[in-house]
Amino acid sequence: xxxxxxxxxxxxxxxxxxxxxxxxxxxxxxxxxxxxxxxxxxxxxxxxxxxxxxxxxxxxxxxxxxxxxxxxxxxxxxxxxxxxxxxxxxxxxxxxxxxxxxxxxxxxxxxxxxxxxxxxxxxxxxxxxxxxxxxxxxxxxxxxxxxxxxxxxxxxxxxxxxxxxxxxxxxxxxxxxxxxxxxxxxxxxxxxxxxxxxxxxxxxxxxxxxxxxxxxxxxxxxxxxxxxxxxxxxxxxxxxxxxxxxxxxxxxxxxxxxxxxxxxxxxxxxxxxxxxxxxxxxxxxxxxxxxxxxxxxxxxxxxxxxxxxxxxxxxxxxxxxxxxxxxxxxxxxxxxxxxxxxxxxxxxxxxxxxxxxxxxxxxxxxxxxxxxxxxxxxxxxxxxxxxxxxxxxxxxxxxxxxxxxxxxxxxxxxxxxxxxxxxxxxxxxxxxxxxxxxxxxxxxxxxxxxxxxxxxxxxxxxxxxxxxxxx
Ligand code: 5AD
Ligand code: SF4
Numbered sequence: 420x421x422x423x424x425x426x427x428x429x430x431x432x433x434x435x436x437x438x439x440x441x442x443x444x445x446x447x448x449x450x451x452x453x454x455x456x457x458x459x460x461x462x463x464x465x466x467x468x469x470x471x472x473x474x475x476x477x478x479x480x481x482x483x484x485x486x487x488x489x490x491x492x493x494x495x496x497x498x499x500x501x502x503x504x505x506x507x508x509x510x511x512x513x514x515x516x517x518x519x520x521x522x523x524x525x526x527x528x529x530x531x532x533x534x535x536x537x538x539x540x541x542x543x544x545x546x547x548x549x550x551x552x553x554x555x556x557x558x559x560x561x562x563x564x565x566x567x568x569x570x571x572x573x574x575x576x577x578x579x580x581x582x583x584x585x586x587x588x589x590x591x592x593x594x595x596x597x598x599x600x601x602x603x604x605x606x607x608x609x610x611x612x613x614x615x616x617x618x619x620x621x622x623x624x625x626x627x628x629x630x631x632x633x634x635x636x637x638x639x640x641x642x643x644x645x646x647x648x649x650x651x652x653x654x655x656x657x658x659x660x661x662x663x664x665x666x667x668x669x670x671x672x673x674x675x676x677x678x679x680x681x682x683x684x685x686x687x688x689x690x691x692x693x694x695x696x697x698x699x700x701x702x703x704x705x706x707x708x709x710x711x712x713x714x715x716x717x718x719x720x721x722x723x724x725x726x727x728x729x730x731x732x733x734x735x736x737x738x739x740x741x742x743x744x745x746x747x748x749x750x751x752x753x754x755x756x757x758x759x760x761x762x763x764x765x766x767x768x769x770x771x772x773x774x775x776x777x778x779x780x781x782x783x784x785x786x787x788x789x790x791x792x793x794x795x796x797x798x799x800x801x802x803x804x805x806x807x808x809x810x811x812x813x814x815x816x817x818x819x820x821x822x823x824x825x826x827x828x829x830x831x832x833x834x835x836x837x838x839x840x841x842x843x844x845x846x847x848x849x850x851x852x853x854x855x856x857x858x859x860x861x862x863x864x865x866x867x868x869x870x871x872x873x874x875x876x877x878x879x880x881x882x883x884x885x886x887x888x889x890x
Pocket of ligand 1: 501502615616617714716754755756785786787788789790
């Protein structure tokens with residue numbers, strides 16, 4: 420049993436990250452014959468992409484995917500720690516699985532992802548959820564076949580969570596959700612330690628993938644007809660800073676654009692590492708999409724300081740305006756937290772003022788959630804929850820107003836759209852995303868799915884557009 424340890428997870432060493440190749444022992448390849456699996460994924464794109472790896476590993480072991488957890492032999496929860504409600508959802512699901520296991524004692528239940536890295540969660544599992552079969556963390560997803568094999572043999576709760584990140588493992592198989600768009604990890608972990616955030620504990624030290632491995636993956640995707648890659652990392656702008664070569668995000672963006680893949684996106688950016696040369700590269704290459712996610716978190720410089728964000732409201736606005744000036748047609752989205760410990764009405768007014776200035780195209784807004792182990796967890800939180808909820812409501816009213824206003828500006832324009840599928844709830848409708856990452860619905864033939872087509876915007880709503888297929 421290897422249990423998580425927060426003081427280990429917090430440490431940062433200067434060790435250079437090594438690289439190793441994934442390899443599945445032949446003896447593992449028939450373990451799942453005749454058995455099905457189901458993976459429930461919570462949280463961010465990083466987790467979604469990890470699930471694509473987990474699925475492929477299980478299929479290499481001969482498991483096949485079930486369409487519902489209720490008739491599956493193996494159920495894995497790939498969990499998220501970012502806010503309390505992500506925890507609650509996963510524990511709620513464990514409650515349902517307990518009943519299922521009472522009916523079908525042979526089912527195997529595993530838990531992985533960020534929650535597995537938390538000491539408190541694993542202790543709770545050991546106390547009250549002993550019927551769970553196995554737990555593994557974010558640093559050893561490549562060990563799934565071996566952990567699963569062990570737990571099938573032992574019939575006891577198997578826990579293998581590394582607190583220190585290991586090597587970067589290349590060559591883990593992947594079962595991609597879509598053929599026309601793909602996530603590509605460019606780095607793992609985060610060293611920023613924003614005071615509210617649990618990610619530096621659950622995902623470990625920042626480790627960049629080798630640029631040649633990334634480019635190779637993008638070229639392979641392109642050769643297989645993929646139209647769009649999203650370069651993924653917790654803080655992609657810091658790409659390369661941990662490598663011993665002079666090669667940063669601007670170089671990577673350029674080299675990925677030069678592969679000729681039709682669309683390149685990236686997320687998430689921290690304002691701190693967003694350089695002028697990155698802006699230059701984004702504006703130079705047409706296949707880098709003019710859509711940037713630039714989390715601000717708060718408009719109050721005082722709160723930003725307490726959050727450990729290393730920029731002021733003014734710094735952020737300067738960067739925001741440079742991006743708007745230099746990148747033609749750019750759309751910018753953000754993340755905002757309200758109710759950080761000690762946030763006053765005046766601080767909150769600063770956030771509203773910033774939103775009024777930035778008029779975001781999209782924004783994800785959250786109430787501060789205390790995460791055990793983080794620095795903000797120790798701050799006195801004297802803001803009443805109803806006050807926090809009211810601030811969130813007022814903020815949402817404002818951001819929604821600007822989403823609609825921005826969308827309305829597109830009426831009459833012809834926009835490029837990557838067609839993603841048939842819209843649910845509409846009879847013959849297709850949906851896709853514009854270059855600026857806006858959801859658009861329009862009528863057209865299913866054969867267009869996976870292609871980039873032109874659509875004329877006819878109607879604007881708060882969260883989507885309606886348009887007409889042009890060709
Ligand atoms: N409470 C609320 N929101 C948080 N986020 C990260 N940690 C917390 C927390 N403790 C938000 C941030 C981040 C997004 C992914 O989640 O806004 O950008
Ligand atoms: Fe968390 Fe800050 Fe790292 Fe983003 S940059 S993952 S908010 S610590």
